[in-house]
Amino acid sequence: MARFAAIVLTAVAIGAGAWYVLTPADSGAPVRARLRALSDMVNRSTVDGRGAEGRSAQLSAFLSEDVDVDLGHGAAPIRGRHTVIGMAERLQPRIAAFRLQFEDMSVVMGPSGDTADVHLTAEFIRRSITTGEESLDAREFMIGMRRVGAEWQIAKVTAVDTLK
Amino acid sequence: MRVLVLAAISFTTFKWVLIPIRTEGSSMLPTYTPDRMHFVNRLAYGAGGPVRGDVVAIKMAGPRVLYVKRIVGLPGESVAIAGGLVQINGVPLSEPYVRHRGPWDVDEVTLGPREYFVIGDNRGMSVGEHDFGRVEMGRILGKVVF
Numbered sequence: 001m002a003r004f005a006a007i008v009l010t011a012v013a014i015g016a017g018a019w020y021v022l023t024p025a026d027s028g029a030p031v032r033a034r035l036r037a038l039s040d041m042v043n044r045s046t047v048d049g050r051g052a053e054g055r056s057a058q059l060s061a062f063l064s065e066d067v068d069v070d071l072g073h074g075a076a077p078i079r080g081r082h083t084v085i086g087m088a089e090r091l092q093p094r095i096a097a098f099r100l101q102f103e104d105m106s107v108v109m110g111p112s113g114d115t116a117d118v119h120l121t122a123e124f125i126r127r128s129i130t131t132g133e134e135s136l137d138a139r140e141f142m143i144g145m146r147r148v149g150a151e152w153q154i155a156k157v158t159a160v161d162t163l164k
Numbered sequence: 165m166r167v168l169v170l171a172a173i174s175f176t177t178f179k180w181v182l183i184p185i186r187t188e189g190s191s192m193l194p195t196y197t198p199d200r201m202h203f204v205n206r207l208a209y210g211a212g213g214p215v216r217g218d219v220v221a222i223k224m225a226g227p228r229v230l231y232v233k234r235i236v237g238l239p240g241e242s243v244a245i246a247g248g249l250v251q252i253n254g255v256p257l258s259e260p261y262v263r264h265r266g267p268w269d270v271d272e273v274t275l276g277p278r279e280y281f282v283i284g285d286n287r288g289m290s291v292g293e294h295d296f297g298r299v300e301m302g303r304i305l306g307k308v309v310f
Contacts (some may be wrong), residue, residue, distance in 0.1 A: 005169045009172065103226065103228045104224065104225040104226025104227065104228045104229060106225065120225045121224040121226065121229040123229060135189065136188040138229045140225050141225075160225075162224050162231065162299070162303065163231070163282065163296060163297035163298065163299055164297050
């Protein structure tokens with residue numbers, strides 16, 4: 001029994017080592033890191049006391065000039081960085097009440113390496129001011145990213161209906 | 165050595181077979197209350213698809229965030245909701261697990277060959293706040309077993 005277990009464990013260890021060595025480097029890592037930086041920024045802005053202007057400048061850096069946001073459910077698409085920033089500013093009191101978290105991010109790099117398609121689930125965690133209880137809402141998105149200079153920017157956001 | 169074997173078996177089981185989940189939200193009340201641990205059996209549908217009444221976990225972009233819903237409609241069936249009652253091919257469905265019903269009305273949809281109709285047990289919610297509808301078999305991660 002002990003010999004069998006040792007053989008199994010050795011095989012598992014060899015397999016894990018081979019997988020680690022043979023798996024190509026994750027070219028989508030900078031894209032994931034950029035989106036994590038966005039959620040960190042949104043979550044930090046709920047507590048750092050920065051004014052709306054400072055937050056807008058921070059958010060601008062994550063969006064392409066011609067960003068296109070389609071939230072589905074019959075809502076009109078939102079086009080352009082200025083429009084998105086304007087809406088975010090108007091929604092700021094509501095945005096400040098939740099935390100944003102990205103889960104299950106899968107990245108497919110474009111052939112040029114300057115574009116990427118990201119499939120993810122966004123979690124919106126709201127905390128009740130009165131009870132302190134947290135409630136969670138989640139939505140699936142496809143996000144088109146584009147590299148502009150050294151930075152990745154969001155060029156397209158499309159909500160995906162998990163249940164149709 | 166026994167500890168290592170036990171750890172390996174536990175890791176395999178809870179990573180690929182019996183996935184622990186924590187429920188959030190109220191859409192499956194009263195069957196599943198928020199903040200409780202449950203398990204999803206990923207091997208439940210290896211031989212056949214879900215059956216009506218199964219509670220299943222549905223993937224969003226991946227397996228970390230899941231919907232937990234009940235199967236009410238099977239592939240090829242027509243599903244509608246009239247006055248809060250689910251109708252399958254025009255016949256009202258008996259749902260003893262539903263305690264409260266709002267006056268929901270949903271137009272009839274016909275499911276595709278690999279589509280299921282899923283819905284939460286809490287029909288007392290406003291229809292606009294409740295996520296339900298058609299889902300492809302490929303999105304169903306497994307059956308919520310306990």
